[in-house]
Amino acid sequence: MLVIVCGGIVHIAAGNSGDDVDPFAEAGLDQEAEVGQTVLLDGTGSWAPAGDIEEYRWVIETPDGATSAPTCSDCDRTEFVPEQTGEYAVEVIVTDEHGNTDTDTMYVTVGSESTFNVTISGDRTPTVGEQASYTGTVEAPQTSVDSVEWRLDGDVITPDGDADDDLKMTETFRSSGDYELELVVTDDTGQVTEDELAVRARNDSQSGSAVSVDGDQLVTGERPLEGEYQLAGADPEEVDSVRWYAGDEVIGTGTETTVEWEPGIHEFYATVEHDGESHRATFPDGEEVVADPAPEIELDVERNGTHISGTAVAADEFGSLDTVSVYIGDDEIALTTLDQGVDRTQHEETFSATLPDDGSETPIRAVAMDDREQVGTDSTQQGQPELVSAEFVNTPVDSYHERIDEDRYTAEHELVIDLNGADPDDVRKQLSLDHNADVMLLETMSSEYFAVNDQLVVDTLWAGEEPGNSLITIDAPFITEQTDSFRVEHSPPEVHVNIIDPGQDSHDRGYKLRVDPSGSFDPDGSELNFRVGDRDRLYHDTDEIGIEFNDAPKLVATDQDGYSTSYELDLYDFYAPEIEDVSEVSEGPYTSGDHVVFDVQTEEYQIAAPEYDLNTDLKIENGQGSVQFWRVVDPEPSANDTNDVARQDAVKYYTGQVAVEIDSFADGEHPGLRVSNTASSDGRSLRHSLPEIDGIMPTPRNVDVTDVEYTVNGFERERTATSPNERVSLERSGYQVVDSSTETEAVELEKRQVDTTYSTETRTFDRQSDRDGFVSTRNSWSDGGTDTTSRTVRETEWVESMGDSSGRYTGETRQVTKYPPQVSSPTTVTEYKFAVTAQETVDQYIAEQEIEETTTSWESIGSTDEVGSAYRRANSNHDIRVGSTTEESTWELSKFVYETKTVESYDDPARVQSTNATVSGNIAEKLPVSNARTMRYSKIDEFSVEASVSGLRSESELIEAATDPESELDPGCSSEYEEVC
Structure with missing residues (x-):
């Protein structure tokens, strides 16, 4: 590499690193995030001149100064989730294989997630040149509005007109066409939310002569929720046709309409045909109809003495239920205010209270109120009876006569009274009955009290002697005089032949x-x-x-x-032949359970009408038994004599056989036989008594079973634990919990304490323009002045001597050839690279706002063992709550034990080995009664035996085993009597 410095040429040659050279830490670039969003951390940009990075350590400083760690504090890549807004300082510390370390810090700025909604409502089809009104609605339960900006087709606009606030505006469209109206709202955390509204501006000719809808945009009160609507600004004669729409559904035609709304918010408009064109007519401020019925509430009260309890169930179909309360007299005993975030279509309020014990009347009232302060109520008067219904339940009836079936002439009247805590006997005594002369009260008043709903039902039975409407009058202090009637119809003649x-x-x-x-x-x-x-x-x-x-x-x-x-x-049908002969064909002596057999024959009869087919039925009365057979003996005429006269002259009779239980002759009235004509239930029937019976053996009578016990092999042994230690001890012994209960013994009441503090929140900016722009768009922020601060700047420098730098040696060297300005030979020197830090002074521009913080705490005001009273006090006062509770628990435990024992009750029928009991009664013989055709039992002794029958047995099976000689059950007992054991 060739570098020219100060007119000279410097040659740089790479040098070698030493083991004492520190690594370079790299935490990554600064980031922005929202609360709850995962922030990724990457330290792989760190490196070590003298080897490899052996260790990473991450430390996070939260906005409130606390220290935390990411999900993996010693990984090269990791992450964390911020839980509050503000600036997080994320530091990574790296260590190389020689133990040398370096540190780097990056910053994460965290804002709150947008939790508010913005909607625009207003005229979607404004007229060119006329003002159109628009309203913005912001739902921001956790933040407040900081700034509002209206845009039309992307351009920021200044609304014309005098708006009450920034969320209301008017706009005059200068030309027809389609527009996009936009509302941009920023909250106090800097979050931005927007909504758009499509607008189509029309000329006068396009707007149907400025036709609009006039009528009820808010429909409230009780159902039906009816709204009346008509076109405004239109001559009906110039309008060709009108269709009214709720959403996409046509719900009416004509220039006027009435709509029955379901609860909710509805889109409502009309399409108007005018001069061959179709126009959309709306309300001046939009197309919205709100149908909000008043809430409804139903009160249900149960009473036990002076204590009442119950529920008040409130419903609001619009979903805007606000409060539900219950009053006793003028005292509020229950109140719930529904929060915005819960279901507000229905709420059930429970309550309980103690009424005065002086017998006074006490009104109880339930009240439901919605957000529009519409009220629904229901009430009852405790201590004051109320008439629920009074009516005849089976009218019409026949006129009265003592010889006809009473069901035909009896009219039943029923009174249902809500007692509301009044005494049933007192209410019954207060009732008075009156009636006309032709009306008869058949029975005295009867009543039945139903505790489940605290109602008294009073029944009276009436009859009328003359056809027509029969009137009765009922009166009492707690009702208005009640007049009811029943219809009496003519009774047809009663023919008895x-x-x-x-x-x-x-x-x-x-x-x-x-x-x-x-x-x-x-x-x-x-x-x-x-x-x-x-x-x-x-x-x-x-x-x-x-x-x-x-x-x-x-x-x-x-x-x-x-x-x-x-x-x-x-x-x-009124005819039946009489029994002429009954004879006993079986032979005694008889024991209990035997049957006596009789042959039966009627008188001979002859019916003149040959087409009538007489059929009769034979029954046993006042006794048990069966008819073995019953048939007519009908001699056939000769082959040469088949005319009607021959059939009329034919003499017939019935013959049959019955078997009657011997015990029937000793119980009550003597048994008999009855012959009836089967053609009519009102037809002829004749009774004939059976003859006396001799030779009945002694038999057990009035048998009873007592002291029943069961021998079982294996049973559930039960224990009750009143403490956890006792329960654990029993469980270790093999017991299992089958039931448990917990009762609150005492509660601690706490009172709300509210403290308000004020603080100043600041933000710093590197440029004054940034600070001023921030403040200008946020009403709560203001200019906080400037501040000077110093910051650390990291730089590198090359020096010719190791002692010429106060920084940290990086391990790099280079060879530099220097050419002096005078003519002389160049020289080559070695330079060393150092990392140095310096303090730089900068100006910061401050924005500030005042923060009001309210903290709530709860302080104990004492404990009480009156648990119900404490909860009622907390329900009626929102500044008092129930804190900790003292509870007492009990546990029911059981363990199956494989042992044999005798018990009074059993759990598993399969484990009952035998049933044991005392069977006792009388030994009686049946004797004829002098001068009467009946038999009676005469006690001659008593018996009592201890019977034991294998398996699970009923009382009837135990009696059978001990007293029935033919029983297959072995009673395991002995007796001196033949009929016992």
Whole structure:
């Protein structure tokens, strides 16, 4: 290399390094980053003249002066994540293989990530030459706006008009066309966010004669959320057609429209056809409709004595729910203010309180409020009953008569009352009932209290004697007099017929059958007329009606109001033959569980109408048993005699067999048999008692099972631990936790302390213009003057003697040939390269702003064991909170033990080896009752045995094993009686 210095020529020759030459550290270039962003560090630019770099060490100084390390503090490449804004000093210290070290520092400037949004709203289709208004909205929950800049098509503009602040502006467009309006906002951390709005300016002829939309841009209150809209600035006669749009959907036509909005923010405009052109009409300040219904709230209160608890569930479909509160009287007992960052469409507020015990009425009110201060409420009056409903539940009914089914004439009235803590008996006593003369109260008032919802249900049963509307009146101090009615309809005639002759004895008199209708009546109270065929007959108690062979088999009963009941061939439904003979065919003596068998036969009968098919049913009454068979004996006529007369002359009867349990003869009423006509539930039925039974053996009676125990092989042994040490000790012994509970014994209350301090934040700049530009765009910053500081500058120099430099020798040398200015021979000298540092004085320009910092701390105000009261106090006062808690825990543990023992209850049915119990009762024999067709049991002794049956058994199985000789179960006991064990 040839270098010319001061007119001379210097020859440089490389020299050799020594082992004592320090390495050169290189931390990399300065960087900029955001909070939470990974910063990469690279020290591989460091080198060692005397060998290799053996060791790296990184040290980071944070903006608050603390020291930290990257993820790998001894790697050549590493990284770290800044957690706060400011300047980080990152130092790398390198060491070569000879132990020589060097240090270098780089700086990372960290700003905050943009956490705010900017939106522009305003007229998208302004008219040329007219002012258009625009508004910027900034959502910056963590920072504040520092500067605002409006741009039109990229050029910074100064808005015209008198704007209230920098986020509002008006602009007059001078020519039609498409424009791009831009809003650029800088926050106090220097972060920049922007939004753009596409604008199309139109001439008067293009704007549809300056047509716009007039109407409700904010719709609030209760549903339906209706807004009314019309075109403004347009002559309806000049408009060809109008379509109204919500977003992309057509929702109406015409120059006026009414829209029912769903909650939310909607795009709304109209397209107007005028002179063959289509124009878009909007509100003067945009196309936005906000539909925000008032919040709703539902209060649910449960009461136990004077203690109440409950929930208040508030909902806001717009999602702007602000506060939910609950009041008892004028006292606020619960309040929640919803933060901006949470779901504000719904909130459930829980509360509890103690009411006065003086029986006074206490109003409870729940209130929900949204951001627009719209309010929804719900309330109840504790101690004051409220009528929920009062109504008849089964109207209409038939008119009253004591001989008809009561379900036909009974009208049921139901009162439902919210007690709100009032005493059910007191409320019931306050109710009074009144009614008209033709209305009957069938039963006294009955009521039922439902604790789950604190309601009283009061039932009353009524009947009306006359058709029409029947009125009742209910009154009480806590309700307005309540009048309810039930509808009473005409009851048809009740026909009750006794068939005197079904036909077999009336042939010579020309009758098909003879009937006695004297048991018939009209529930409405009028007389009945009977008509047989076409002949009318007036009802008399002693009348017998004969239905002749040449008449239709028809009987019609008609009352004075024209209501009738008719029977035709079904008149025979009132007939059933009587039982003529019952005989015992089985033989005693009988023991408990045996059956007595009887043969049964009816009287012979003959029915004049051959087309009527009589079917009967045989049943056992007041006893247990079964009908073995039941059939009609119907002799077939001869082959030469098949006419109707032969069929009429055929004599028939029923025969059958029944088996009745012997125990039925000793329980209550004596058993009997009943024959019924199956054609109608109201038809004829006749009862016949069974004969007495002799020869019943002694049997166990009134058997009971007590002292039931189970022999198990393996069971769960249970223990309770009240401390962690005790629980651990049991667990080491093989126990396992199956349940646990924790109860708060005491809580510590803390009070909020707020302290405010002020400090000055400064920034330094190398140039005054940089500082002044920074201050001019940030309102909170000001000129902080200048300051002089010194900084270290690293340089190198070449000297001819090792002692001529105060710096650090780098290990490099060179040969320099010097040519003196006078004519003489050149000389060659050796020069040594040194690294030197020097202090340089520079001016710095300062910008400053005042910082207000608020710190919150919590100080203890004492402990209390009234936990519920402490939480209510904290909920009602935002400056008080619950701090630490003292809790007591218990643990339920169990361990399976493989042992055999007798227990009163079991966990696993498969491990029950036997069931043990005391079976006891009476020994009784059945004896006939004198002068009566019944039997009775007579106690002759008592028994008690200890029975043990293998496996898991029920009480009925234990009784069966001990008292049933035919049982396959072995009771493992003995007794002196044949029927026991």
